[in-house]
Amino acid sequence: MTQSVYAGGCLCGALRYEISGPVSNPCFCHCASCRRAAGAPMVPWGTFARDAVRITRGRLSEFRSSAQVWRGFCAHCGTSLTYRHEARSAEIDVTLATLDDPMRIEPAMHVWVKDRLPWVAIGDSLPRHETGAAST
Ligand SMILES: [Zn+2]
Ligand SMILES: [Zn+2]
Numbered sequence: 001m002t003q004s005v006y007a008g009g010c011l012c013g014a015l016r017y018e019i020s021g022p023v024s025n026p027c028f029c030h031c032a033s034c035r036r037a038a039g040a041p042m043v044p045w046g047t048f049a050r051d052a053v054r055i056t057r058g059r060l061s062e063f064r065s066s067a068q069v070w071r072g073f074c075a076h077c078g079t080s081l082t083y084r085h086e087a088r089s090a091e092i093d094v095t096l097a098t099l100d101d102p103m104r105i106e107p108a109m110h111v112w113v114k115d116r117l118p119w120v121a122i123g124d125s126l127p128r129h130e131t132g133a134a135s136t
Pocket of ligand 1: 014074
């Protein structure tokens with residue numbers, strides 16, 4: 001697979017990242033935890049090798065949002081940036097909407113659809129998974 005380079009960052013610009021390497025499992029997550037973390041009805045995520053994601057400016061702050069999950073954000077502006085699960089420590093998920101060019105990676109499925117808010121209408125024909133199990 002060809003190496004891809006993506007760049008992105010938070011709203012205020014204090015935190016910048018670069019990603020070398022391909023995405024896997026780009027998805028929309030409808031889970032209640034992502035919703036609160038981002039203040040949004042669903043969150044588009046892409047999974048990358050952890051060592052392919054490099055913070056090039058600022059420092060990623062993290063907090064533990066559930067037993068084995070660390071969510072990364074900009075301490076300055078609060079933008080939700082990353083998700084990592086201790087059970088898959090070689091990987092990290094990045095919020096695709098924080099890419100400088102979010103058009104480059106399109107979500108390919110919906111996960112945690114059982115948590116979907118009733119006023120969110122899914123208008124695409126992508127696969128829908130009731131939980132996250134099928135995405136990893
Ligand atoms: Zn920021
Ligand atoms: Zn989620």
